[in-house]
Amino acid sequence: MLITGENRNNPAPGTALLLAAAPAGKGRLIDAASVLPALAAVPADILAGTSGAAAATVIELADPLDPQTVLTRIRAAAAAPGPLHLYLAGQLHVDRKQRLLHLALARTVPSTLRYTALPWHWLAGEMKARRPGTTTVVLDLVADAEAWQQVTGGHIGLGDGTRMYGRIAPAPGGRRRVAVPVHLKAVAAIWRSGARPPLPQLHEQAAVQAASEYGQDGALLFGVAAAPARTPDPLPLPLPVPAGPAAQPPAPGAEPPPSDPHPAILAAARAGHHAEAAAAASAQEDQALRTHGPGSVQVLHWLEVRADLARLAQDPARSCELWMTAAEVRLGRQQTADDPDVEGAVDRAHHQWEQIKDAGRARQLAPALVVLRRRVPGRQRGALQLLQRRLEQLHERRAGTLPAAPNP
Incomplete structure (x- = not known):
């Protein structure tokens, strides 16, 4: 081509x-x-x-x-x-x-x-x-x-x-x-x-x-110094979605413009100030909502940033919930189920769900995730079956037919 x-x-x-x-x-x-x-x-x-x-x-x-x-x-x-x-x-x-x-x-x-x-x-x-x-x-x-x-x-x-x-x-x-x-x-x-x-x-x-x-x-x-094994990861969308001349990405080698909130938010998250980072991202999402309206790419951007901030804060339930919302928004924007961004959002939601240690919270989020996974099966074979099997195990454990999972 x-x-x-x-x-x-x-x-x-x-x-x-x-x-x-x-x-x-x-x-x-x-x-x-x-x-x-x-x-x-x-x-x-x-x-x-x-x-x-x-x-x-x-x-x-x-x-x-x-x-x-x-x-x-x-x-x-x-x-x-x-x-x-x-x-x-x-x-x-x-x-x-x-x-x-x-x-x-x-x-x-x-x-x-x-x-x-x-x-x-x-x-x-x-x-x-x-x-x-x-x-x-x-x-x-x-x-x-x-x-x-x-x-x-x-x-x-x-x-x-x-x-x-x-x-x-x-x-x-x-x-x-x-x-x-x-x-x-x-x-x-x-x-x-x-x-x-x-x-x-x-x-x-x-x-x-x-x-x-x-x-x-x-x-x-x-061309890369190293990929640290367990250091905090960059946000998935590290710079704002361009919304006009003032929002264009900086020229190579230039410092980010003062109006770009991403570096400060990411620095706060990496320093462990997760509540402050989440609040700042939420404020940016609210501003995008007022300026561009619901379902806009700008609002979607900050929604996904908040989902990744929740992951960095080791709150997998919140991260899962936000990634599911992001996937639903993308599907509502007529993106197809096999779109890489849609698949990525669902895969991240699924991955975060698997990290949830609170069995009750995992059971609470599972039905919506199952519905979403049926709609967006992704490229990993058997993802839906693995999800349903783990949900069955959670229900069996709740009923007392399975021993509790050992502490990691």
């Missing part, structure tokens, strides 16, 4: 190439293509790194079959004189004969890896040929055991002139476990919120958010 956004004021175009690929069937280690709808919803100029100052072209390759075809598309994108942003989601393997890294494609199997996967050195060669400083590569990859040894041994470089961000993780363990491109999904969520932080901050936020939602997996991070 090719998307072009044109700005005639600047002839230097930018290009974004989105490559998401993984083998079909049992060889799949990551659901790479699941990130494409979220990235496709980001404005083309943001993906291409031109931020409205120049034309922007987005090229999307979803589970391509032939490495030569992929190379041709990469070569064409690399030949463009403007900035190039390459987004890679997929899995890495090592061929048996030459012991070289390859990015698996849709028809890749171990016995035909050399002919059905994209050799990493092909990609590196195209990137190294570009003018230094014009290329950015964002990785969200998993590596099997042999590939992981090469990755951690430093055999993943794309040249000194290429900026690299993102993560490579060891392949998930256990039978039939398939990873998701958590870093790229977090990046897309931040951009779709209206935030435009500088690239290092963007990827730092995405790394922490991914670690918070999916846990630590020993991933190797690029």
